[in-house]
Amino acid sequence: MSSLHIYNTLSRKKEEFKPINPPFVGLYVCGPTVYDEVHLGNMRQFTSFDVVYRYLNNLDYQVRYVRNITDVGHLTDDGDDGEDKIEKKAKANKIEPMEIVQKYTNGFHHISKLFNLIDPNIEPTATGHIVEQIEMIKRIIANGYGYEVNGSVYFDVKKYLEKYPYGELSGRKIDEQLEQTRANLEGGSEKKYFADFGIWKAASKETIMKWPSPWGDGVPGWHLECSVMSTKYLGQEFDIHGGGMDLKFPHHECEIAQSVGADGRSPVRYWMHGNMLTVNGEKMSKSKGNSFLPLELFSGKHPMLKKGFSPMTVRFFMLQTHYSSTLDFSNEALEASEKGFQRLMNAYKSLPSLLAKSKQETDTDKEIAALGDSCKMHMDDDFNTPKTIASLFDLSSIVNKINDNTLTVSQAGLNNLQAIMKNFIEDVLGLAFEAKQGNEALDSAMGLIIEMRKSARENKDWTTSDKIRDELGAVGIAIKDGKEGTSWSIS
């Protein structure tokens, strides 16, 4: 029996996963900043961690999954003149910042449902934890790691470096060379040291979203919310913290420094980082202009897309690559996944109609059990979804062969097959049948049509039978004549 191993960014190694307080597991994932439509790259991270969450649950851990919503404090720039992204958008649209927040939070939740993401157990917001953030800043100052300048508070990285490493997670060293370059660039900075970062930002009179604090009206620094909300709900030390690669530095590095500075403890046992999404080999990003939105991907309404792809196809496509590798989007790759996904789901769907034709255990039964074990083994190996999917394809090939009577199974083997496929396809990978499988009325209408076509075929009335098939095909309903009768599906 294997056990779960996770690649820990901090140690740069795969480590056996040992929860701090089994059977409880704390999982924190950096959520979206809701100043715009959720980005596809965001969704890839959330999908990756959705599988992490599902699998931990599957291993019978009691997981508390916290994923935040950043609704204030994320500045367009870390310098002195940075502007809050949400506030900026609100002003441009002449509406309340909280309207922006509500609008894009709703949008994000909608897309999450389409991707079949399980809701986190707690979805805290930065604005809901201002008090806690102020308290943390106080502790940081009290410990000598923060200083105030003109109503803003900065984290004193130089002081911190006297006692602790900074840059451990991202493998970065703060060197003098860089200090000089930067010091020159940022002439009139309030910071004492180039690497210092803001933990409280003084607000101007015009700022709409601001809160009173011991240092005057202002907003908390972006990195602070994650430090506060993760430890508030998961404890001062918790198991897993996830996010995108690009958050390693400075965001996650700052989180560690803040927690150590405030409470003397590094909060996270296992740091997990998902890799980027690329388009034609380049990182998909808003600033590069090569990104499309989830809804554009589903509808196909984007110049770079040949057609639309269903949410489940996209989810499957994402899971065919390991979360730590870059994933390149292209029409060809998406089309390949679409077909593969349909094949997998068709096999899975035909499973209940299979018959056990052996009284005792067969070789196929054993093979099924072995493939079930390998699914688990692959998931245990740092959530290797591509390999798990490969085993699932082997399983679906067995399903087809049983269906074609080239393999035989016992009832026990069949039950096992059903249980394994359900577990990994639905529960662990979170793949679901697309909702367009029709309804009762359509089912009975199709039953009637197929019956009529059957009698036409028995009378060798090919004109009628082919007409039925072709016309249905034209509206997207495929007719498949099998040995055991005719079935249909909507494409």
Next chain:
RNA sequence: GGUCGGAUGGCCGAGCGGCUAGGCUCAGCUCUGCAAAAGCUGCUACACCGGUUCGAAUCCGGUUCCGACCUCCA
């Protein structure tokens, strides 16, 4: 410039010292009234140059390309 990661068959994408992942495409066959679906068979790749080893896509050194981060980003 610094730090880190990557180069795998027609395409996508696993692999982390021996046991030819998987998906898609393509070709042939079986089944079928025809078609589709399904099944079977075929297609043996690891950027380049050295080295270590009985054995390397996998380890070491070098070369060339590509990407990410270092400034907001998932």
